[in-house]
Every structure is written in C-alpha cells, then in structure tokens.
Amino acid sequence: MSRPILEVSGLTMRFGGLLAVNNVALTVQPKQVVSMIGPNGAGKTTVFNCLTGFYQPTGGVILLDDEPVQHLPGHKIARKGVVRTFQNVRLFKEMTAVENLLVAQHRHLNTNFLAGLLKTPSFRRSEQTAMEYAAHWLEQVNLTDVANRPAGTLAYGQQRRLEIARCMMTRPRILMLDEPAAGLNPRETEDLKALIGMLRHDHDVTVLLIEHDMKLVMSISDHIYVINQGTPLADGTPEQIRNNPDVIKAYLGEA
Numbered sequence: 001m002s003r004p005i006l007e008v009s010g011l012t013m014r015f016g017g018l019l020a021v022n023n024v025a026l027t028v029q030p031k032q033v034v035s036m037i038g039p040n041g042a043g044k045t046t047v048f049n050c051l052t053g054f055y056q057p058t059g060g061v062i063l064l065d066d067e068p069v070q071h072l073p074g075h076k077i078a079r080k081g082v083v084r085t086f087q088n089v090r091l092f093k094e095m096t097a098v099e100n101l102l103v104a105q106h107r108h109l110n111t112n113f114l115a116g117l118l119k120t121p122s123f124r125r126s127e128q129t130a131m132e133y134a135a136h137w138l139e140q141v142n143l144t145d146v147a148n149r150p151a152g153t154l155a156y157g158q159q160r161r162l163e164i165a166r167c168m169m170t171r172p173r174i175l176m177l178d179e180p181a182a183g184l185n186p187r188e189t190e191d192l193k194a195l196i197g198m199l200r201h202d203h204d205v206t207v208l209l210i211e212h213d214m215k216l217v218m219s220i221s222d223h224i225y226v227i228n229q230g231t232p233l234a235d236g237t238p239e240q241i242r243n244n245p246d247v248i249k250a251y252l253g254e255a
C-alpha cells in the first residue's frame with residue numbers, strides 16, 4: 001500500500017468545557033474515498049474544521065504527506081491542495097456559474113497589477129487558460145448550459161455540483177465534502193456519486209466525506225470512520241461497518 005496522503009492521530013478539540021473531538025485518528029490513502037459518519041453533533045464538522053486550518057486543534061497531529069500541518073492557517077493548508085465544501089451551499093449567488101469558477105482560479109492567474117492594466121500578452125494568455133479550465137469544469141459537472149446564469153437561480157443539485165467544480169478549479173489533492181447529498185433528490189444523489197467516482201478515477205483526487213445518506217456512504221467509500229460524541233466508535237470497510245454490532249445499534253439500525 002502507498003504512503004497515506006493524510007494521517008491524523010490523537011486529534012482533540014475542546015470548546016471550553018465541551019470536548020467536541022476526542023482522540024480521533026484517520027488514515028487516508030491517495031485516491032481513496034473515506035467517509036466520516038455519526039449522529040448530529042458527533043464532531044464530524046469540527047474534525048473538518050481542524051483539518052482545513054479553520055480551527056487550531058487543542059491536541060493531536062495532522063500529517064499531510066508526512067508533514068505536520070496542525071499549526072498552519074487555512075490559506076496555507078488550502079495551498080497544499082486541501083479544499084472543502086460546507087454543509088450549506090456557499091456560492092456567490094449574484095455571480096454567474098462561470099464567474100464563480102473564475103474567482104477560484106485567481107491563484108493560478110497572472111495577477112500582476114501592471115500586466116492586468118496593460119493587458120499584456122501573458123495576462124491575456126493566462127485569462128484564456130482560466131476561461132478554458134472553467135469551461136472544462138462546467139462540462140465535467142454538466143453545467144455548460146447554465147454557464148451564464150446567476151448561481152443563485154440554479155437548482156439546488158446544480159449549485160452543489162458548481163461548488164465541487166469550484167473546488168476543482170484550484171486543482172486540489174484532497175477534496176473534503178461536508179454532507180454533499182443533503183437536500184438532493186435520489187437522481188441528483190446518483191449524479192453526485194458518479195461525479196465523485198469520476199474525480200477519483202480521472203483526476204486522482206482523494207475524497208473525504210461527511211454524509212448522513214447511508215446508501216451513498218456504503219456504495220462509495222473505501223473506508224468509513226464512525227464517530228460518536230466526539231469519540232471514535234469504529235472504522236472499517238463498508239462491509240465491516242455494516243456488520244459491526246455497535247454501529248448497527250447506534251446508527252444503522254435506524255437507517
């Protein structure tokens with residue numbers, strides 16, 4: 001097996017008297033789809049917030065390609081290729097779908113002020129490349145037809161796909177999706193599943209998923225971590241998790 005792209009040990013996050021994340025460990029191999037499940041308030045989003053530098057964890061080690069990153073701010077972690085979506089869609093609603101993708105591209109653009117003012121050939125080339133890349137991703141997520149519509153007017157499932165495309169504009173290595181199927185109908189969830197599979201197979205992306213839709217989790221994950229009240233309860237393949245008595249009792253029994 002290759003070296004883990006992400007290895008988390010002893011991750012702990014305390015908010016005053018509340019231990020929201022207690023000694024969580026995760027090992028993620030490149031190109032895997034790894035899911036985190038657990039009831040509401042289990043601490044899953046807090047783990048995401050620690051992994052993306054939004055919170056500085058109270059304790060623990062986060063290794064990205066063997067390099068400790070638990071002390072780094074969010075923008076530095078993003079630069080290392082870790083990007084995420086949020087539970088609630090966070091698009092620029094007044095901007096068109098394609099504009100939403102172009103704003104994510106700024107790091108790869110030639111943003112030299114003078115070059116932009118003078119519209120130098122290299123600036124134009126970099127603008128052209130950004131536009132082509134945005135068109136590519138709109139096509140990949142099947143949104144070419146609505147490229148010029150304000151993002152806020154798109155159907156919910158389309159907005160979710162646009163968010164993923166926006167993440168992909170930054171050429172991530174790890175894509176973290178927080179409840180991407182929430183609010184989707186069964187067909188949109190199937191589209192999402194196909195999209196995640198395509199990202200992994202065609203774009204070498206590693207996917208970390210928080211999701212309550214057990215059918216999706218079971219069908220797409222290589223490995224699943226179960227968290228309960230901030231504490232790891234079990235981890236394993238979908239088959240192992242499906243047959244784990246503690247998990248059945250705590251979660252799957254009601255699904």
Ligand SMILES: Nc1ncnc2c1ncn2[C@@H]1O[C@H](COP(=O)(O)OP(=O)(O)OP(=O)(O)O)[C@@H](O)[C@H]1O
Nearest residue numbers: 015018020038039040041042043044045046047087
């Ligand atoms: N910034 C914060 N300050 C104080 N408490 C917080 C903060 N963020 C999260 N919590 C608390 O930490 C616990 C874990 O919350 P978290 O959102 O991580 O759970 P979750 O598993 O993602 O839940 P859900 O499935 O509902 O999204 C909750 O009790 C929550 O109220």
